[in-house]
Amino acid sequence: MRHPVGERRRVRVRVNIRRARGRAGWNRTSLLAGEITFNADRIFLLFPCADDHVDLDEQTCEQARLNYDARYDGRVFIGVTTTGVYCRPICPTPHAKRSHVQYFPTAAAAAQAGFRPCLRCRPEVAPGTPAWNGTSTTVNRGLRLIAEGALDEAGVERLAERLGVTSRHLSRLFLRHLGALPTAVARTRRLHFAKQLISDTNLPMTQVALASGFGSIRRFNDVFRQYYGRPPSELRRLGKRPGSSEGEYVFQLAYRPPYAWNALLAFLAPRAIPGVEAVRDGTYRRVIALRDVHGLLEVTQRPEKHALRVRVQLHRPELLLQAISRVRAMFDLNAAPELIQQDLRRDRLLASYLRLCPGLRLPGAWDPFELVVHAILAQETSLEDSAGLMGRLAERYGEPLTVSGGIDLARTFPQPPTLAVSDLAGIPPAASNMIRAAARRRRAGGPGHARG
Numbered sequence: 304m305r306h307p308v309g310e311r312r313r314v315r316v317r318v319n320i321r322r323a324r325g326r327a328g329w330n331r332t333s334l335l336a337g338e339i340t341f342n343a344d345r346i347f348l349l350f351p352c353a354d355d356h357v358d359l360d361e362q363t364c365e366q367a368r369l370n371y372d373a374r375y376d377g378r379v380f381i382g383v384t385t386t387g388v389y390c391r392p393i394c395p396t397p398h399a400k401r402s403h404v405q406y407f408p409t410a411a412a413a414a415q416a417g418f419r420p421c422l423r424c425r426p427e428v429a430p431g432t433p434a435w436n437g438t439s440t441t442v443n444r445g446l447r448l449i450a451e452g453a454l455d456e457a458g459v460e461r462l463a464e465r466l467g468v469t470s471r472h473l474s475r476l477f478l479r480h481l482g483a484l485p486t487a488v489a490r491t492r493r494l495h496f497a498k499q500l501i502s503d504t505n506l507p508m509t510q511v512a513l514a515s516g517f518g519s520i521r522r523f524n525d526v527f528r529q530y531y532g533r534p535p536s537e538l539r540r541l542g543k544r545p546g547s548s549e550g551e552y553v554f555q556l557a558y559r560p561p562y563a564w565n566a567l568l569a570f571l572a573p574r575a576i577p578g579v580e581a582v583r584d585g586t587y588r589r590v591i592a593l594r595d596v597h598g599l600l601e602v603t604q605r606p607e608k609h610a611l612r613v614r615v616q617l618h619r620p621e622l623l624l625q626a627i628s629r630v631r632a633m634f635d636l637n638a639a640p641e642l643i644q645q646d647l648r649r650d651r652l653l654a655s656y657l658r659l660c661p662g663l664r665l666p667g668a669w670d671p672f673e674l675v676v677h678a679i680l681a682q683e684t685s686l687e688d689s690a691g692l693m694g695r696l697a698e699r700y701g702e703p704l705t706v707s708g709g710i711d712l713a714r715t716f717p718q719p720p721t722l723a724v725s726d727l728a729g730i731p732p733a734a735s736n737m738i739r740a741a742a743r744r745r746r747a748g749g750p751g752h753a754r755g
């Protein structure tokens with residue numbers, strides 16, 4: 304499928320032909336600058352349209368490529384027709400001729416067009432797709448849900464239902480904005496994670512297949528070979544990876560520079576829950592609990608690589624993808640500072656702050672419920688005191704850590720079922736009532752519910 308970024312359409316045509324016959328599933332044929340996509344009962348003509356989907360035109364993409372511009376990393380992917388490989392703008396391989404290059408808004412779109420990921424610049428570690436300038440809230444929310452695993456657990460119909468649109472409309476929006484169908488975006492996410500596990504860990508292949516959401520090793524091998532053009536075993540270099548012992552994994556997650564890491568740590572430090580989280584010497588560490596499995600997380604910055612280094616200690620590899628997805632959200636790794644600055648710079652006051660501290664990120668939370676409890680306590684007390692009270696809740700109602708975490712990390716934060724029925728002694732009465740109510744709601748799967 305061809306869906307290069309930046310080809311401005313001259314006309315926009317959409318044709319619905321009901322009862323048109325086609326083979327089952329999606330079939331596509333290139334049609335001049337646009338394309339034709341049809342399924343069993345409908346034909347859509349979709350024309351890539353710069354003014355209603357992406358902010359990048361062809362010239363910007365070309366400049367980003369020629370300048371190895373990390374600000375565009377993950378916002379544009381470069382397909383080289385002579386090699387059949389797609390790259391990040393920062394790829395160190397010599398530049399191909401312009402006439403041999405095509406641009407794509409997502410890795411999934413490049414893959415759908417038949418390009419294989421470059422083994423040198425590793426598109427699997429690129430920053431995620433940023434929110435598209437508010438042009439499609441549905442696509443943004445859809446991307447977020449896919450990143451949280453929505454298509455690992457259910458199909459596109461259910462995803463569309465959650466977004467309040469039909470699955471057909473959702474597919475059409477995804478194609479227009481991202482150049483790829485929701486299923487292709489989800490498949491690329493799983494394959495990219497598998498490739499990270501192959502390159503960066505010693506996990507056996509059967510475990511890699513499981514951890515990246517493939518039901519069987521056979522299915523994993525087939526899909527992987529199709530995507531990378533070779534079997535997974537061929538991509539695993541010999542030798543043990545440093546710092547990669549049993550149950551311990553290290554990932555580099557790229558971001559688009561600048562990244563105000565110290566400012567983010569300065570935000571997290573006074574809010575850190577004693578015994579559960581710690582911020583020290585430029586590093587964020589915390590206890591994690593996923594489906595009752597305890598683990599540890601350590602995040603530091605690698606500014607020279609425009610990446611965060613994430614060390615995860617977790618004895619259930621099938622939970623790794625979820626852990627890494629949460630880290631990506633928590634540290635706002637999909638943000639595109641360039642776009643944010645463009646908008647905020649219009650305000651004179653904000654522009655001066657942007658100059659003082661470029662690359663600010665929106666801090667996220669590991670667990671929404673934990674954040675809700677903290678917000679309730681912060682209404683009643685000071686910031687420091689509320690962190691102390693969070694620590695008291697962990698001390699009293701959390702579980703002792705079952706993995707070795709060092710002296711400062713010792714407990715999990717208590718889960719909603721525990722807090723819903725606890726007396727919460729020592730917590731201001733108004734806050735304890737609200738915490739119990741929030742815990743009951745969360746237990747019932749209400750807002751703030753996160754998979755865990």
Ligand SMILES: [Zn+2]
Binds near residue numbers: 396424
């Ligand atoms: Zn490359």
